[in-house]
Amino acid sequence: MALFDKKRTFAALKLRLMNSWMFVAFFIGFFLFWEYSVVWFDIPRYILTPPSLIIENGAADLPRLLDYTLITGTEVVIGYALAVVLALPLGLAIAFSSILKRTIYPFIVCIEMVPKIAFAPLFISWLGFGLLPKVIIVFLVCFFPIVLNAILAFNSLSEELTLFSRSTGAGVWRTFFKVRLPAALPQCFVGFKYAAINATVGAAIAEFIGSDQGLGFYIQIVTGNMRPDLAFAGIFFLTLLGLSLFGLVTLAERLLIPWHISLRRS
Amino acid sequence: MSNQIEFSGVKKVFGTGPGAVHAFGPVDMVVGDGEFVSLLGPSGCGKSTLMLMTAGLLDVTEGAISISGTPVKGPQTDIGIMFQDNTLVPWRTVRGNIELQLEMRGISVASKRVEIDAILASVHLEDFADRHPYELSGGMQQRAAFCQAMIHAPKTMLLDEPLGKLDAMTRERIRSDLQSLWMEQRPTVLFVTHSIEEAIQLSSKVAVITPRPGRIERVIDIDLPYPRDYEVKRSPEFSAYVHETQEIFRGYGVI
Numbered sequence: 001m002a003l004f005d006k007k008r009t010f011a012a013l014k015l016r017l018m019n020s021w022m023f024v025a026f027f028i029g030f031f032l033f034w035e036y037s038v039v040w041f042d043i044p045r046y047i048l049t050p051p052s053l054i055i056e057n058g059a060a061d062l063p064r065l066l067d068y069t070l071i072t073g074t075e076v077v078i079g080y081a082l083a084v085v086l087a088l089p090l091g092l093a094i095a096f097s098s099i100l101k102r103t104i105y106p107f108i109v110c111i112e113m114v115p116k117i118a119f120a121p122l123f124i125s126w127l128g129f130g131l132l133p134k135v136i137i138v139f140l141v142c143f144f145p146i147v148l149n150a151i152l153a154f155n156s157l158s159e160e161l162t163l164f165s166r167s168t169g170a171g172v173w174r175t176f177f178k179v180r181l182p183a184a185l186p187q188c189f190v191g192f193k194y195a196a197i198n199a200t201v202g203a204a205i206a207e208f209i210g211s212d213q214g215l216g217f218y219i220q221i222v223t224g225n226m227r228p229d230l231a232f233a234g235i236f237f238l239t240l241l242g243l244s245l246f247g248l249v250t251l252a253e254r255l256l257i258p259w260h261i262s263l264r265r266s
Numbered sequence: 267m268s269n270q271i272e273f274s275g276v277k278k279v280f281g282t283g284p285g286a287v288h289a290f291g292p293v294d295m296v297v298g299d300g301e302f303v304s305l306l307g308p309s310g311c312g313k314s315t316l317m318l319m320t321a322g323l324l325d326v327t328e329g330a331i332s333i334s335g336t337p338v339k340g341p342q343t344d345i346g347i348m349f350q351d352n353t354l355v356p357w358r359t360v361r362g363n364i365e366l367q368l369e370m371r372g373i374s375v376a377s378k379r380v381e382i383d384a385i386l387a388s389v390h391l392e393d394f395a396d397r398h399p400y401e402l403s404g405g406m407q408q409r410a411a412f413c414q415a416m417i418h419a420p421k422t423m424l425l426d427e428p429l430g431k432l433d434a435m436t437r438e439r440i441r442s443d444l445q446s447l448w449m450e451q452r453p454t455v456l457f458v459t460h461s462i463e464e465a466i467q468l469s470s471k472v473a474v475i476t477p478r479p480g481r482i483e484r485v486i487d488i489d490l491p492y493p494r495d496y497e498v499k500r501s502p503e504f505s506a507y508v509h510e511t512q513e514i515f516r517g518y519g520v521i
Contacts, residue, residue, distance in 0.1 A: 163323050164353035168370035169343035178369060182357045259357040259398055 046226035058233030065218070069237045072215040075131060075203045076245060079138025083195060088188070091150025110149055117205050124210035130181040132213070134206040141202035142195035149191025153184035158187045186260045190254045196249045200242035215241070268334065269421045269454050271297040271320060275329030278315050288479040290315050291331060294481055295473060300410030300452040304465035306511065308520045315460040316480070317426045318455060332464055333422060343371065346453075348428040349396075350422035352411035354399040360386070360410045361395040364417050371418060378417065385413045389443055405436035409443070423455045429464070444496070450494055466507045467494050474514050483514055484508060 035050045037043070045053075058065065094100045094108075107209040119140065157180055165175045207216025216237045222230035252264055277291035297303045306314045316457055318324035320331055321448030322342040331338040333345070339483055354363045364382050365375045386392045389409040399407050418424070429437045446454060459465050464474045472486045488507060490498055498504055515521045 041369060103376065158351070160349045160353045161349045161355070163318070163321075163349070164347070165370065166323055166341045167321055167343065167345070167347050168367065170370040170372075174370060178366060179355065257357065260401075261356075261400070265398065266447075 006167050010119075024096070026089030045229075047228065049229035049232070053144040054229045054232045054236075057229045058236065059228075059235065061230060062079045063216075065233060065237050068213060068215045068218050068234075069241060071213050072200070072203050072207065073241050075138055075206070075214070076199045076241060078131075079202065080142050080195065080245065081209065082135070082139045082200045083134065083142035083146055084192065087146035087191075088150050091147045091188075092154055094147075095151045095154035104149065108144065112144045112148065116144070117227075120209045124206070129210050129212055134203055134211070137206040138199050138202040141198040145194040145198065146188075146191040149194070150188055153191075154180065156187060157183050177233045182257075185257050186262070189249070189257065192249050193246065197242065197244060200238055204238055269299045270301075270326050270334065271422065271454060271456065272332045273316075273320075273329070274331075276316070276319065276326055276331055278312065278324070278329045282345060290478075290480045291332055293480075293482050295485065296455060297454060297471075300454055301471060302448055302457065302469045303471045303473060304457045304459055304469040305475055305481060306459060306462065308515070309460060310479050311475045312427050312480035313460075313475060317424050317456065317458055321345060321424055323333040327454040342422075345419070345422040346380070346415040346419055347424045348408075348411055348426065350413045350427040350430040352399075352407055352414075352428075354398055354407060354411055354414065357396055358400070359396050360391060360413070363399065363410060364413050365415050367417050373418065375456050381419075382413075382417060385417055388440035388447065390458075391414060403436075405440060407433055408432060410442060412444075412512050417478060423453050425455065425457045427458050427460070429459075437464070442493070444468065462472075462508055462511045466490075466511070467499060472507075472511065474511060477518055477520060483518075486510060501504055 006112075031051050035052060038048055038050045046134070049057075090104075094105050120133075120137050123136050127133040129134070161179055161183065165179050170178070203214070204216040204219070207214040208220050211217045215234050219231050219234040219238070222228075222234065257263065267299060271292050272448055273295045275294060277293070280287045292453045293316065295303075299366060305315050305316060315324065316509050320333075320338065320342075322338045322340050326338075333342060334425045354360075355366065358366060364385070364408075368375050368378055370485050383392065383395075386395055389412060391406065391409050391413065394406060394410075395396055399410065402410065411428070432440065440466060450467075457465070457468060466488055470489055472487065472488060474483045475481065486507065490501070490503060490507075512521060
């Protein structure tokens with residue numbers, strides 16, 4: 001079966017362009033409107049700057065922005081990785097243990113109702129301005145979606161596959177690795193993706209509350225200095241960070257579960 | 267070794283106390299070695315429950331089931347099972363799904379290459395071995411599921427409405443495939459269905475089951491020559507069996 005067919009790829013691209021040209025036009029139109037409305041409506045530069053100026057001044061401050069992206073990125077990556085490493089086994093344990101399901105599970109559901117970000121000032125006051133409190137907050141906002149989706153994932157094996165597995169006489173581990181785990185992965189990725197979106201939000205807000213470096217800190221300081229241009233530059237890099245993490249998770253999803261209905265080539 | 271299934275006083279009650287539901291039985295029946303027996307009854311009569319109890323996947327409340335003289339206690343691993351919803355996993359190809367049955371049982375896949383190719387060819391799926399289930403039609407999926415359920419060459423087959431979700435024409439074709447396979451290898455088959463015609467066409471015996479709580483009302487010996495094709499279905503004898511069965515259900519107000 002030919003996976004790559006030049007003619008068809010071209011046709012698909014053409015179709016894609018035809019379907020998306022309105023979006024692209026709107027996107028460009030939006031930025032053009034922004035660019036010129038600042039001039040037309042005579043908006044002061046300390047309120048809003050045109051995109052061209054954001055790019056220009058952002059580029060001038062690039063070393064600092066990259067530096068801070070690295071710092072915020074470190075918080076995001078460590079917090080997210082910790083959340084995955086701890087939440088997945090916990091979700092698994094809760095899914096298979098009736099005791100944990102009656103103790104930790106309702107507790108987690110209750111905590112899930114609490115806006116985790118509200119803990120941020122407390123962690124900062126307990127642990128100071130460094131990396132650790134930010135990592136913990138990123139961890140908190142990522143942990144719950146992963147745990148809850150993992151529990152759902154490992155509890156949702158179809159009746160038929162459960163019976164099939166039992167009828168083969170396979171042991172717990174073999175059943176887990178050959179049936180339960182692959183069947184659970186799509187739902188697990190729902191949690192991973194949701195957490196990936198949360199991660200940069202958590203890091204930025206934690207930095208707003210108490211920090212002396214990072215993109216959240218940067219955005220807050222330059223806004224205080226009446227420099228919306230630099231604030232937008234900071235937001236741009238924060239977005240880039242979030243997109244990169246989300247992109248990596250999506251890539252992992254494509255590699256691990258290419259068979260899933262949401263990823264099939266039509 | 268005689269490969270017969272014996273049901274003696276088999277009864278299933280779900281739950282306990284005043285809320286208990288008497289789902290099935292008591293039932294006594296012997297399915298002889300190499301017989302094709304259909305459990306025919308309306309939905310909710312407990313046909314599938316009996317099937318699961320036979321497979322050892324569901325406990326018997328009262329009575330006992332034995333296969334080849336050995337009492338059923340816990341999941342039976344030397345039987346082949348098919349359900350209405352197939353057990354093909356989406357992350358494996360057709361061949362991979364057949365191999366899954368072997369891998370789960372700790373049987374070496376390499377030692378069964380010939381058997382896998384043969385069973386795929388027997389249901390005309392040899393060209394689709396490397397496709398994923400979602401690339402196949404419903405009928406092809408059930409054929410693949412059949413290969414998956416039978417690759418370990420079980421002497422007993424439990425088929426729980428495996429054709430239930432297929433369209434009438436596909437059903438017809440897979441029925442005849444199933445019949446040839448049974449005639450060739452003569453496993454003992456317990457086949458759940460709610461289609462009167464299907465039961466009579468395929469079975470050596472039809473166990474007619476009453477509405478809940480399901481009991482075997484009558485076991486009808488179907489004395490028609492195999493293979494049973496369209497000619498047989500047009501015969502007056504076939505119609506007589508259909509009529510006899512319909513009368514039983516009419517008596518219960520099912521049809």
